[in-house]
Amino acid sequence: MDILSLTIGRIADMVRKREISCLEICERFLDAVKERDGEINCYLHVNDKILEEAKASDSRLAGGGSPRALEGVPVAVKDNICVRQMPATCASRMLENFVPPYDATVIERLRDQGALILGKTNMDEFAFGSSTESSAFFTTRNPFDITRVPGGSSGGSAAAVGARLCMGALGSDTGGSIRQPAAFCGIVGFKPSYGVVSRYGLIAFASSLDQIGPMTRDVMDSCIIMNVISGRDSRDSTCLDYDPPDYTRFLREDLKGIRIGVPVEYFPSGIEDSVREKVQDAIRAAESLGAEVEEISLPHTGYGIAVYYIVATAEASSNLARFDGVKYGYRTPSHENLLEMYMNTRGEGFGREVKRRIMMGTYVLSSGYYDAYYRKAEKVRSLIRKDFEEAFRKVDVIFTPATPEVPFRIGEKKADPLKMYLSDIFTANVNLAGLPAITLPVGYSGKLPVGLQVIAPFLREDMLFKSASAIENHFRHTS
Amino acid sequence: MDVFHFEVIQLLIKKQVGMMENYELVIGLEVHVELSTESKLFCGCSTRFGAEPNTQVCPVCSGMPGTLPVLNKKAVESAVKAASALGCGVEEVSIFARKNYFYPDLPKNYQISQYERPIASDGFLMLDGRKIRIKRVHMEEDAGKLIHSAGESGPSYVDLNRSGIPLIEIVTEPDLKSSSEAETFLNNLKRILEYLEISDCNMEEGSLRCDANISVRPRGESRLGVKTEIKNMNSFKAVRKAIDYEAARQVSILSKNGRISQETRLWNESIQVTEGMRSKEEAHDYRYFPDPDLMPVYVTGQMCREITESIGELPLERKERFVREYGLSEYDASSLTSRKKVADYYEKVVSGKINPKAAANWIMGDLMALLKEHKTEIDSSPVLPGYMAELLSFTEDGRITGTTAKDVLSECFATGICPGDIVREKNLLQINDQDLITGTIREVLENNGKAVADYRNGREQAVGFLVGQIMRKTGGKANPAIVRDTLLKALKEM
Numbered sequence: 001m002d003i004l005s006l007t008i009g010r011i012a013d014m015v016r017k018r019e020i021s022c023l024e025i026c027e028r029f030l031d032a033v034k035e036r037d038g039e040i041n042c043y044l045h046v047n048d049k050i051l052e053e054a055k056a057s058d059s060r061l062a063g064g065g066s067p068r069a070l071e072g073v074p075v076a077v078k079d080n081i082c083v084r085q086m087p088a089t090c091a092s093r094m095l096e097n098f099v100p101p102y103d104a105t106v107i108e109r110l111r112d113q114g115a116l117i118l119g120k121t122n123m124d125e126f127a128f129g130s131s132t133e134s135s136a137f138f139t140t141r142n143p144f145d146i147t148r149v150p151g152g153s154s155g156g157s158a159a160a161v162g163a164r165l166c167m168g169a170l171g172s173d174t175g176g177s178i179r180q181p182a183a184f185c186g187i188v189g190f191k192p193s194y195g196v197v198s199r200y201g202l203i204a205f206a207s208s209l210d211q212i213g214p215m216t217r218d219v220m221d222s223c224i225i226m227n228v229i230s231g232r233d234s235r236d237s238t239c240l241d242y243d244p245p246d247y248t249r250f251l252r253e254d255l256k257g258i259r260i261g262v263p264v265e266y267f268p269s270g271i272e273d274s275v276r277e278k279v280q281d282a283i284r285a286a287e288s289l290g291a292e293v294e295e296i297s298l299p300h301t302g303y304g305i306a307v308y309y310i311v312a313t314a315e316a317s318s319n320l321a322r323f324d325g326v327k328y329g330y331r332t333p334s335h336e337n338l339l340e341m342y343m344n345t346r347g348e349g350f351g352r353e354v355k356r357r358i359m360m361g362t363y364v365l366s367s368g369y370y371d372a373y374y375r376k377a378e379k380v381r382s383l384i385r386k387d388f389e390e391a392f393r394k395v396d397v398i399f400t401p402a403t404p405e406v407p408f409r410i411g412e413k414k415a416d417p418l419k420m421y422l423s424d425i426f427t428a429n430v431n432l433a434g435l436p437a438i439t440l441p442v443g444y445s446g447k448l449p450v451g452l453q454v455i456a457p458f459l460r461e462d463m464l465f466k467s468a469s470a471i472e473n474h475f476r477h478t479s
Numbered sequence: 480m481d482v483f484h485f486e487v488i489q490l491l492i493k494k495q496v497g498m499m500e501n502y503e504l505v506i507g508l509e510v511h512v513e514l515s516t517e518s519k520l521f522c523g524c525s526t527r528f529g530a531e532p533n534t535q536v537c538p539v540c541s542g543m544p545g546t547l548p549v550l551n552k553k554a555v556e557s558a559v560k561a562a563s564a565l566g567c568g569v570e571e572v573s574i575f576a577r578k579n580y581f582y583p584d585l586p587k588n589y590q591i592s593q594y595e596r597p598i599a600s601d602g603f604l605m606l607d608g609r610k611i612r613i614k615r616v617h618m619e620e621d622a623g624k625l626i627h628s629a630g631e632s633g634p635s636y637v638d639l640n641r642s643g644i645p646l647i648e649i650v651t652e653p654d655l656k657s658s659s660e661a662e663t664f665l666n667n668l669k670r671i672l673e674y675l676e677i678s679d680c681n682m683e684e685g686s687l688r689c690d691a692n693i694s695v696r697p698r699g700e701s702r703l704g705v706k707t708e709i710k711n712m713n714s715f716k717a718v719r720k721a722i723d724y725e726a727a728r729q730v731s732i733l734s735k736n737g738r739i740s741q742e743t744r745l746w747n748e749s750i751q752v753t754e755g756m757r758s759k760e761e762a763h764d765y766r767y768f769p770d771p772d773l774m775p776v777y778v779t780g781q782m783c784r785e786i787t788e789s790i791g792e793l794p795l796e797r798k799e800r801f802v803r804e805y806g807l808s809e810y811d812a813s814s815l816t817s818r819k820k821v822a823d824y825y826e827k828v829v830s831g832k833i834n835p836k837a838a839a840n841w842i843m844g845d846l847m848a849l850l851k852e853h854k855t856e857i858d859s860s861p862v863l864p865g866y867m868a869e870l871l872s873f874t875e876d877g878r879i880t881g882t883t884a885k886d887v888l889s890e891c892f893a894t895g896i897c898p899g900d901i902v903r904e905k906n907l908l909q910i911n912d913q914d915l916i917t918g919t920i921r922e923v924l925e926n927n928g929k930a931v932a933d934y935r936n937g938r939e940q941a942v943g944f945l946v947g948q949i950m951r952k953t954g955g956k957a958n959p960a961i962v963r964d965t966l967l968k969a970l971k972e973m
Contacts, residue, residue, distance in 0.1 A: 082545045095544070102538055104545060203544040208771035236547050237773050315771055318577050321588035322542045326637065342581055365579070365766035374768060 003028040004164040008073055008221040011167065015071045018061070022072025022116070025167075026054035029074045029118060033165050041140045042150075042160035044079050045087050046119040053116050069228055071114035076166035078157050079120040080127055081212065082201040083107050086117070090203050091135035092125045094349035095329045104201020105236065106170060106212050106229040113228045118166050121156030125351045126320065127177055127205045129153050130423035133414050134353045141410070142184060144448055148407040151181030151423075157215045158185035168216040168225055172202055174209045175308050176403075176427025179439040182215055183402035183451025186441045188472070189215045190222045193459045194434035195240035197226075198233035204319040206312035207238070209431040219440065219469045223247035226461070242459070250462045251469040256290035258467060261395030265301035266426055272405040274445030279401045282442040282452045285474045286399065286467070294395055298387040303380050304429035305421060310364050310377035311432070317361025323349065356417065385433040392457040397467045400426050402439035402451030426453060436461050438468045442475055484752060487728045498734050502695045504726045505703060506661050507614075507653035510668060511646050512678045513621065513686035514557045520620045520645035521548030521591065528684050532626070532638035540643035542586030547772050550575075554618065554645035556786055557677040558598050559778055561647055562616045563787040564671050567602030571780070575618075575773045579766040583637050584623040592619035592648075594767040598776060604651075604671070605795065606664055612652035618776075619646050641685075653692065653703065658722035662715050665689060666817075670794040674819045682714050689718055694739070695729045704729070705739040709753055712746045721746040725753050797822055805835035814843055820858045824867075831868030838871055845885060849892045861895040862888065870898040882955050883907050910957040913965070916949075919957070920969050923948045934970055942966065 003011070003025055014020045030050060037043050047053075057072050077083055080090045082100035084107075089095045107117065124134040132140045132155025140155045142148040143163035150159040154171030158178075161169050162185030171178040173191040182189025190213045197212045204210060214225035230244040262283060267276060287293050325331035325345030332344035350358070364373035391398060404425055413420045430437045435458055439451040452471065456464035519526055522539035539546045562569050576594040597617035603610040623642035627635045649668070655661045669680045669687060680687045689712055694704035709725055712718045724746075729739050743762075744753040792800070794816050801812035801822075816822045821842070828838045846867065850857055862870075870887060873879045879887065879902055887898050887907065894901075902908060910916060923945060924931055934941040942963075949962050 080545075088544065090544075098544070100538075100543065100545065102543070200547050201545040204772075206771075235549060237549050238547075238771070314768060318579050318589050318766070318768070321579060321581065322544065322586060324581060324583075324588055326583045327541065327586060328543070338583065362766065365768055367764045367766070370766075370768070 004032055006167075007217045008070065008167050008224050009218075011073060012067070012069065012071065012224070015061075016067045022054040022057040022061075023051060025072050026050050026074050026116060026118075029166060033118070036163060037165060039141065039146060040143055040159050040163045040165065041138050042076070042121050042156040042163065042165055043119040044089060044091065044122050044137060044156065047086060047117050050074065050116050050118055057114060057116070068112075068114035069224060070110060073115050073167050074118040075110060075115045076118050076121045076157055076160040076169040077107065078123055078154050078169070078171050080123060080172055080203040080205070081106065081170055082203070083117055083120065086120055088120070088203060089137075090126045091123045091132075091137060092350065092354065093136045093330055094323045094346075095203075096136075098329050100201075102201065104212075105198035105233045107201065109229050110170075110225075115228070121154070121160055121169060123156055124153035124177075125354050126203070126316070127153040127172060127174060128316070128353045128357050130176070130180055130420055131408070131410075131413065132156060132159075132181070133410065134351055136351050139410055142407045142448075144186060145407065148409055148448070149184065149412075151184030151403075151407065153177040153181070154189075154215065155181045155184075158182050158187060158189065161185065161187045161215050161217065168214060168221050170212055170225075170229075171215045172205070172210055172212050173427075173431065174205045174312060175431050176424040178213045178215060179427050179437060179451070179453060180403050180423055183439045183441070183449065183453075184407040186449030186451075187215055187217060188219055188222050188438065188440045188468070189213065190226070190438045191430065191436065192226065192230065193240075193436040193461065194431075195238055196230050196242065196244060196436070196459070196461070198229075198231075198236040198239045200233055200235040200239075204315075206315040207319065208315060209308075209312055211431075219438070219465060219472050220248060220251060222438070223251065223465055245462065247461060247465055250465040252466050253470055253473050254290050255286050255467060255470045258286075258291045258397065258463070259395040260286055260291045260293045260467070261296035261391050261398045262293060263296050263298045263301065263391070263398060263400060265298050266400035268404075270404060271401060272445070275401050275403070275405060275450050278443040278445065278450035279399070279452055282471055282475075283399055285442075286471060289470050289474060291467075296391050296395060296398070298384075298391060298429075300380065300383045300387050301429060304384060304432060305425055307377045307380045307384065308424065308428040308432060309360065309421060310373050311381060313357045313361030314365050314374050314377075315361070317358045317365065320350075320354070320358055325349070353417070381432050384429050388429075388433045388435060388455075388457075396456070396460075396463050398455040399467075400453045400455065402426060402453040406445045406448040406450060430455055434458060436464050438464055440468055440472055442471065487724065487731050487752075499727065499730055501698060502726075502730050502733070503698050503700075504656055504658075504722070505653045505694045505696065505706075506655035506657075506722060507692040507706075508649075508651045508655065508661060508664065509690045509692070510649045510665070511688040511690075512561070512649065512672055512680065514554050514645040514647060515676075515678050515686070516551060516553045516557065516645055518551055518553075519643035520551050520554050520618070521643055524643065526644050528679075528686070530640055532636070532640060535640040536642065540586070541639050542588075542642075548591060548770075550773060550776065551645060555598070555776060555778065557645070557675075558616065558618050558647050559783060559786045560675050560677055560790060561649070561672060562599030562602065563783070564675055564790055564793060565599075565602035565604055565613050565616065565649070567599035567613060567616055569599045569778055569783050570596065571778055572596065573598040573617075573776045573778070575770045575776070576767045577770045578619075580763050582622070583635070584625050584639075584642070586623065586639060586642055590620060590622065591770055591773070592767075593617035598778070604664065604667060606660065606667065611654045611664055614650045614652050616647055616649050619648060620644070621646050653694075653706075658719040658726070661691065661722055662719045665715050665718060667794070670817055670819075674793055675790060676819070691718060691722055691725075693722060693725045693729070695726055695733065697733075704733075705741050707739065707741065707753075708743045710743060710745055710756070711748075713748060717746060717748060720751060721753055724751065728753065794819075805829065805839075807835060807839055811836075811839045811843065815839060818857075820856065824857050824860070824864050827864030828867045828871070831865070831872065833868050833871045834875055837875065838867070841867065841871060841888075845888055849889065853892070860892070862891050866891055866897050873898060873902060877909055877911065877958060878902070879907055879909050880955060880959065883909070907956060910953050911961060913961065916953075916957055916961055916965055917969075919949055919952050920962070920966055923952065924969065924973070931970070931973065942970075
């Protein structure tokens with residue numbers, strides 16, 4: 001038995017039964033990182049104190065402490081989530097030396113349940129991207145084919161889980177940044193309903209869209225992490241005053257009585273054949289498990305990417321204003337006055353994609369353009385939300401492809417931002433509507449994984465995990 | 480000083496007679512008021528003034544990446560209080576927006592404020608029987624403070640203690656017509672806010688700040704002229720002077736067929752002029768948009784009613800009641816009620832069945848002088864309201880003389896000992912004993928033969944001299960009326 005191949009659910013059980021020590025687990029993962037991360041490049045920072053922390057957990061257990069939900073489980077964290085005393089660079093030169101003085105709420109909760117932070121993972125700079133190529137430091141590689149991207153922006157977390165260089169990871173999802181890389185790396189990626197997980201300590205990209213979520217080997221692990229990180233937080237006003245359920249109890253093997261909607265708009269002609277086939281296989285599998293499948297329409301789907309890039313960049317342009325060289329992070333060495341300090345700091349500290357998005361966002365909020373862009377985008381956003389509401393009157397969940405294609409080659413889309421933006425075509429609307437969605441592997445195209453996306457109504461994570469676990473179970477037994 | 484500035488000064492001096500008469504002044508004010516809540520608007524940091532730089536900061540108010548604002552409900556209550564005292568309609572739903580601009584004292588480089596949907600609008604404040612309309616009241620967070628080192632090239636420092644302190648901004652319609660009206664408006668507004676106990680309203684500490692929008696137009700013209708916005712005025716007096724200067728500047732330009740340019744100007748206190756800061760073309764585009772980190776602010780009708788009901792008497796009402804209930808003059812009532820603390824003190828004193836007029840005189844006169852001399856606020860006066868009442872009851876029933884009372888008040892102020900004890904210990908009770916007074920008079924008359932002779936020769940002034948001698952002998956404690964009567968009687972009998 002290789003520890004690396006175990007799920008969180010399994011290892012937690014072993015720790016509980018004292019069949020394995022926290023130190024053994026962490027040593028094994030640390031060795032694996034040393035051995036293999038030179039090739040994959042998931043980690044921006046590895047926690048050199050993790051073995052001490054694992055020993056502390058072991059002595060706590062030896063002293064009679066009862067094992068907690070994530071006792072000794074090494075978790076990787078996307079580098080835009082603040083962990084005290086570890087760098088939080090957002091893969092940007094701007095924050096290269098920034099070490100936050102506090103833990104994000106999700107980190108506090110993970111630690112409270114015994115999880116150990118193995119390291120901080122690579123990402124697209126400030127989460128702006130779909131390939132992790134816009135990291136200011138290096139490009140992460142897809143564990144299934146190292147000439148290809150792991151997706152993004154949570155590419156480091158996805159690759160770390162896919163390459164078994166951690167047991168599970170946290171990512172953040174603004175327009176698909178958990179789900180798309182999860183699909184590319186053959187793992188499970190879950191974006192909760194907006195407001196279910198606290199954003200406190202997540203370095204904001206677009207506040208009205210961002211959610212932190214788990215990236216794991218299987219659906220059960222996703223539920224285990226959700227049980228730990230979800231729930232109200234007095235430090236985040238947008239976090240719901242809501243008692244989250246025990247997510248693990250929704251897992252099941254059949255889909256009897258569940259109505260699945262398949263939106264025609266999510267199968268356009270541009271979609272890769274192998275992706276279409278595998279997703280259709282999954283839909284047929286769902287039928288065989290007892291689900292009723294129905295074709296539906298989400299008529300405003302086509303506006304999603306445009307609306308997304310207006311809302312997200314507008315918020316980002318304001319969220320990233322604080323990186324100015326005054327208080328923390330990078331400050332230009334060359335400036336004669338305040339304006340020059342601002343301009344050179346931001347000019348030198350931010351990468352191309354970041355600057356592009358800040359400029360777009362600044363433009364759409366400018367006086368004279370606000371009504372034509374931002375205000376109109378907000379109106380269309382509510383139409384997109386209504387599309388989903390209408391659809392969910394007829395169906396319980398919606399099945400779509402996670403991405404229109406399998407992982408592309410490193411460098412393939414880097415020069416064409418518009419092509420890159422279309423990677424989020426199936427995921428961004430879910431964020432605009434604040435809905436929960438999960439992607440999970442449903443087969444391969446050659447050696448590359450293909451992902452299915454399951455979307456559920458707001459706060460119907462129960463429906464979502466039910467459907468996803470049944471599909472997962474089906475493919476686990478057929479593959 | 481340039482020639483133009485000289486012309487403006489000339490105009491200011493001659494304004495009573497000169498061309499100012501042909502123009503009419505239109506003023507609107509934007510008043511920023513720091514709310515005196517315990518903690519900041521979006522985090523738990525203290526709002527205390529005067530602490531060491533950057534000791535009242537946390538990741539939230541210093542704009543650390545990943546932090547989020549959480550609204551302080553007390554600040555909302557204060558804003559609602561102010562809004563309803565100003566007769567505004569309070570919105571059931573208001574929205575926080577981000578005002579985006581770069582400045583080192585603004586850690587996030589956006590200020591959380593309210594824009595399209597402020598918490599309240601459409602109110603008024605009475606000014607000499609005229610309604611000055613309030614356009615809106617909105618909530619926002621304060622910025623930090625820059626501390627520049629002396630000399631051009633030295634570093635500047637940022638103090639974030641003030642960053643995130645709650646403010647309300649009160650914006651008037653352009654209803655004010657003169658600098659003195661603007662000053663009176665500010666005084667009245669300050670009085671109301673003090674009465675509501677939601678702000679210290681201390682201009683020196685920056686807890687009340689004011690910008691003015693000013694334009695002039697020829698008398699009789701109905702269209703508004705081009706306005707300028709004046710900032711950086713640090714006292715009500717500065718507001719008045721800046722408005723006068725700016726009006727004269729604009730008139731001077733217009734009277735030479737020049738054009739006013741719409742711009743923001745700064746009041747330069749040291750040379751008493753307004754100076755151009757940025758023109759309309761250079762104006763910031765603040766790119767306001769709803770802050771996605773905060774939920775809309777809900778103020779239910781119920782909550783609004785409860786807060787409105789908790790508002791006590793406001794200054795104008797209290798003044799009218801003082802005239803009615805205590806028979807005070809308009810002037811006395813107005814002085815006493817201009818500050819809530821003073822009015823509260825006064826009412827505590829007169830509750831001890833003290834003559835209201837005497838109490839008003841003593842408080843506004845001797846007590847105020849002592850407070851001023853010792854730089855003490857009336858609510859921390861060593862002469863407690865009960866002490867003042869006791870002192871006044873001593874003078875009212877003639878147990879001590881007015882002269883003695885002044886000394887007792889000073890003594891009480893200095894030591895905090897109650898007037899009754901001072902009077903007893905120092906044996907200051909007024910002498911009303913006829914025999915004792917008669918005895919003293921006899922003695923004085925015997926020793927002052929010349930004065931007695933003068934009196935007999937018709938020199939009335941001699942009486943005053945003799946009274947003085949008697950008072951001196953009794954240590955000022957003899958009842959002056961009895962002394963005078965007895966003395967005159969004795970002189971006639973001689």
